[in-house]
Amino acid sequence: MISLPKASSALCYLFATALSNPVASPFQTLNTRASSQPIAPSEDPWYTAPTGFETTTPGTILRIREAPGNATSLVANCSAVYNILFRSTDANYEPTFGVTTLFVPSKDISSPGNSSSSASLLSLQIAYNSADVDASPSYSLYTGLTQPALGAPATSTDVGFALSNGWHVSIVDFEGPHASFGLGPQAGHAVLDAVRAVLSSSVFPSADASSTTVAMWGYSGGSIATEFAAEFQEQYAPELDFAGIAIGGIVTNVTNVIHNINGGPFAGLLPGVLLGVTSQDAEARAYLVSKLKEEGPTNKSYFLEDLHLNVNGAFAAYPNVSVFDFFDDGESDVFAPILQNIFNRNSYMGAHGVPRIPVFAYKAIGDEFTDIEQTDALFSWYCSVGARIWFQRNEVGGHVDEIVNGRERALEWLKTVFDGSYVAGGCLTENVRVNTSSLGY
Numbered sequence: 459m460i461s462l463p464k465a466s467s468a469l470c471y472l473f474a475t476a477l478s479n480p481v482a483s484p485f486q487t488l489n490t491r492a493s494s495q496p497i498a499p500s501e502d503p504w505y506t507a508p509t510g511f512e513t514t515t516p517g518t519i520l521r522i523r524e525a526p527g528n529a530t531s532l533v534a535n536c537s538a539v540y541n542i543l544f545r546s547t548d549a550n551y552e553p554t555f556g557v558t559t560l561f562v563p564s565k566d567i568s569s570p571g572n573s574s575s576s577a578s579l580l581s582l583q584i585a586y587n588s589a590d591v592d593a594s595p596s597y598s599l600y601t602g603l604t605q606p607a608l609g610a611p612a613t614s615t616d617v618g619f620a621l622s623n624g625w626h627v628s629i630v631d632f633e634g635p636h637a638s639f640g641l642g643p644q645a646g647h648a649v650l651d652a653v654r655a656v657l658s659s660s661v662f663p664s665a666d667a668s669s670t671t672v673a674m675w676g677y678s679g680g681s682i683a684t685e686f687a688a689e690f691q692e693q694y695a696p697e698l699d700f701a702g703i704a705i706g707g708i709v710t711n712v713t714n715v716i717h718n719i720n721g722g723p724f725a726g727l728l729p730g731v732l733l734g735v736t737s738q739d740a741e742a743r744a745y746l747v748s749k750l751k752e753e754g755p756t757n758k759s760y761f762l763e764d765l766h767l768n769v770n771g772a773f774a775a776y777p778n779v780s781v782f783d784f785f786d787d788g789e790s791d792v793f794a795p796i797l798q799n800i801f802n803r804n805s806y807m808g809a810h811g812v813p814r815i816p817v818f819a820y821k822a823i824g825d826e827f828t829d830i831e832q833t834d835a836l837f838s839w840y841c842s843v844g845a846r847i848w849f850q851r852n853e854v855g856g857h858v859d860e861i862v863n864g865r866e867r868a869l870e871w872l873k874t875v876f877d878g879s880y881v882a883g884g885c886l887t888e889n890v891r892v893n894t895s896s897l898g899y
Contacts, residue, residue: 496526496600498592504543505557505635511545512553516647517654517695518545520555522661525596529559532603534618538562541596544655547694548634549644549738549804557631558652559596560661563621577663577670578625578876581653581687583632584613585679586769589639589733593768594631602768610861619869625876628656632683639679639734640712641804646686649674650695671701673875674815675868677861678707678827688813702816702875702882704868707825707857710832712805716792718827721780724857726772728781729764732792735800742796749791756783808836816882817847818871820864823889825857834887841885848886854893863892 499505504521511520521543529539540560548554584595592598603614613629620627630652632645653672656662663670676684684705691698709715712731719725736743750758761784764772785791803809819837823830830851837847848871855863874880 494527496597499557499594499597499631499635500592504541507543507545507555511555514545516545516547517651517658519655519659520544522659525559527600529600532599533561533614533621535564535621536561536618537564538661540659540661542652542655542659544651546634546651547643547647548636549638549641551643554634554644556634556648556651557594557596558656559599559629559631560656560659561617561621561627561629562661563624563626565622565624578623579628579653579656579662579670579672580620580625580872580876581628581630581649581672581674581684582613582617582620583645583649583674583676583680583683584629585677585681586633587639587679587727587730588633588768588772589637589730589737589764590766590768591633591635591637592766593637594633595629596631598768599629602770610858611865616865616869620872623873623876626656626662628652630683633734636737637734638737640682640731641735641738641800642682642686642807643690643804643810644738645683646688646690646810647694649683649687650691650698653698654695671876671878672699673701673872674703675872676703676705677864677868678709678857681705681708682807685807685813686810688815688817689807689809689811692811692814700815702818702872702880703813704818704820704871706820706864706868707827707860708807708819708821708833708836710807710828710836711801713793713798713801714828714832716781718829720782721778722826723777724773724826725779725781726774726776727769729761729776729784730767730769730772732781732797733762733764735797735804739800742800745794745796749785749787749794751784751786756780758784760784808839812840812843813845813847816875816880817845817849818868819847819849820852820860820867821849822852822855822857822860822863824855825860827857837885837887846882846884850888850890853889853891859893863894866894867892 523541525539525541530536543557546554546556586593617627630649632648634644638644674684688703736746782788837849
């Protein structure tokens with residue numbers, strides 16, 4: 459059983475520790491003898507931080523290895539794959555570690571036809587949406603990366619496209635070692651520190667980091683990590699220069715998700731949300747578990763099964779179930795002050811900063827997860843204080859349809875970011891009608 463940390467009272471965390479570039483790490487030794495088969499993070503000792511890591515700067519590389527198994531065969535246009543374990547900061551603003559998986563393109567960055575004239579890095583945040591650490595992308599990529607999800611294309615298709623353009627791709631285990639699904643600061647810190655680690659690693663092109671074009675992309679659960687990274691960037695990682703971020707299916711706040719999808723086909727996400735947001739607060743987790751029913755069809759054992767499920771397993775385990783039915787006092791237990799305080803600190807976009815990075819955002823007006831009006835209000839606020847956001851509101855489809863309907867628009871926009879042709883202006887919100895999806899959700 460994972461030991462949960464106590465909530466920190468050090469909310470006035472001094473970000474000065476993060477203001478400098480990661481220094482040369484005594485831990486950074488490339489292990490070129492990767493195991494023949496991947497081992498689950500809960501069982502692999504590589505997924506631990508070395509003694510003394512807490513004193514290092516966020517983004518410092520603690521371990522690096524060639525990814526085990528057949529990682530290079532999982533996607534097209536890939537010459538090498540590395541796992542990088544790095545120092546980061548959790549949702550309590552305490553030292554933790556994170557892992558990212560770096561895919562290296564086969565195509566040289568100077569090759570004719572490459573859309574980038576310098577080194578390029580895409581930080582891709584996958585919506586892995588699970589309270590099980592073994593669902594982390596660095597491990598689950600061996601199966602899930604090549605599998606379609608909810609009928610949408612496999613992530614390997616997008617990674618292969620990026621690599622074909624000469625972009626390096628970093629896929630971050632942004633929920634961290636406690637599988638903290640839904641904790642925005644945890645995810646945002648992890649994404650930024652993963653970029654720091656990649657840029658300072660011996661396996662990334664040795665060109666000056668200032669000449670490297672860096673962008674981020676995330677949809678749904680991946681939008682949480684990407685958007686929070688953009689919120690924190692100015693204060694937590696001001697030395698990083700991002701050319702742009704693409705975010706889709708924007709999840710403006712988690713409590714809205716709970717109300718909107720509860721009892722429906724996507725209700726399987728909700729046990730994981732509640733387990734994820736309590737993963738770094740032992741008192742809150744104890745409260746949550748104490749309120750679960752001991753008997754009946756929606757009981758404690760059934761709820762806690764989610765600790766060992768990936769997102770597809772969770773969808774299959776809890777279809778059309780009301781998460782409130784698991785609790786002695788129903789909805790009031792889920793939104794009790796001890797949990798609402800966590801939501802308030804960690805799960806609302808816009809509470810930690812204003813993105814100073816050019817943004818391309820896309821969302822279906824009929825999104826079932828979070829109301830489009832909340833996204834409108836968030837971007838209106840951002841734009842009033844100087845953000846640069848191009849927001850496309852799709853009149854077609856819902857949350858899952860927009861994975862497909864928005865995918866090509868996001869990739870085409872990213873191409874302009876990496877080739878330097880995109881010029882960010884102020885803010886533009888427009889309604890579009892794009893229907894390339896046949897999912898029927």
